[in-house]
Amino acid sequence: EPxxxxxxxxxxxxxxxxxxxxxxxxxxxxxxxxxxxxxGQKVEFLVSFYNNEISEKSEIFDDQFSVERPDGSNFTLxxxxxxxxxxxxxxxxxxxxxxxxxxxxxxxxxxxxxxx
Amino acid sequence: xxxxxxMEGPVTLSEEAFLTINCTYTATGYPSLFWYVQYxxxxxxxLLKATKADDKGxxxxxxxxxxxxxxxxHLEKGSVQVSDSAVYFxxxxxxxxxxxxxxxxxxxxxxxP
Numbered sequence: 001e002p003x004x005x006x007x008x009x010x011x012x013x014x015x016x017x018x019x020x021x022x023x024x025x026x027x028x029x030x031x032x033x034x035x036x037x038x039x040g041q042k043v044e045f046l047v048s049f050y051n052n053e054i055s056e057k058s059e060i061f062d063d064q065f066s067v068e069r070p071d072g073s074n075f076t077l078x079x080x081x082x083x084x085x086x087x088x089x090x091x092x093x094x095x096x097x098x099x100x101x102x103x104x105x106x107x108x109x110x111x112x113x114x115x116x
Numbered sequence: 117x118x119x120x121x122x123m124e125g126p127v128t129l130s131e132e133a134f135l136t137i138n139c140t141y142t143a144t145g146y147p148s149l150f151w152y153v154q155y156x157x158x159x160x161x162x163l164l165k166a167t168k169a170d171d172k173g174x175x176x177x178x179x180x181x182x183x184x185x186x187x188x189x190h191l192e193k194g195s196v197q198v199s200d201s202a203v204y205f206x207x208x209x210x211x212x213x214x215x216x217x218x219x220x221x222x223x224x225x226x227x228x229p
């Protein structure tokens with residue numbers, strides 16, 4: 001069964017450093033998402049991406065964040081200057097259907113980011 | 117905006133007990149409703165879904181019915197197992213746009229032998 005993959009599984013970085021989290025969505029999917037889950041809290045939407053541009057973003061997704069689909073397979077989330085409060089599990093997700101409802105999102109296993 | 121409210125945890129049950137985790141939602145239009153499960157140390161897995169009123173989603177013995185009149189999507193299982201211990205998230209996605217998923221806070225279930 002196709003699945004979303006994410007690398008690395010765990011990233012430790014120092015405050016102020018740049019990090020890039022990588023995701024490989026399911027190959028024929030069209031919509032791509034990033035979510036985060038601070039330890040013990042609920043999963044929060046960050047950004048959605050369709051047709052090579054951001055389609056929606058939350059207030060969390062400020063100028064420190066960016067997303068890119070550099071080739072036909074990868075989808076990345078970059079945090080330019082990490083802060084302690086960026087420590088969280090980051091989930092990538094993808095969805096296949098165009099429009100309509102019911103097309104569920106498939107989530108990757110997550111990258112645990114620890115900022116020290 | 118859309119929101120999901122689910123019962124606080126943790127919930128502790130004995131093996132073979134009946135499980136109910138309550139979930140209610142607020143949304144415009146006709147959202148799709150989901151239950152996701154997160155096992156310890158793992159990512160999010162879709163457990164079941166329902167896309168319209170009165171639909172029943174089911175998987176692995178779990179069931180949930182989309183009740184538009186009460187805006188609810190309660191998760192049930194007749195006989196839980198130790199292996200069901202996990203965090204369960206109720207979620208919805210809107211009927212239009214790019215359909216981001218809005219999650220509830222999660223309910224931790226612990227099943228003891």
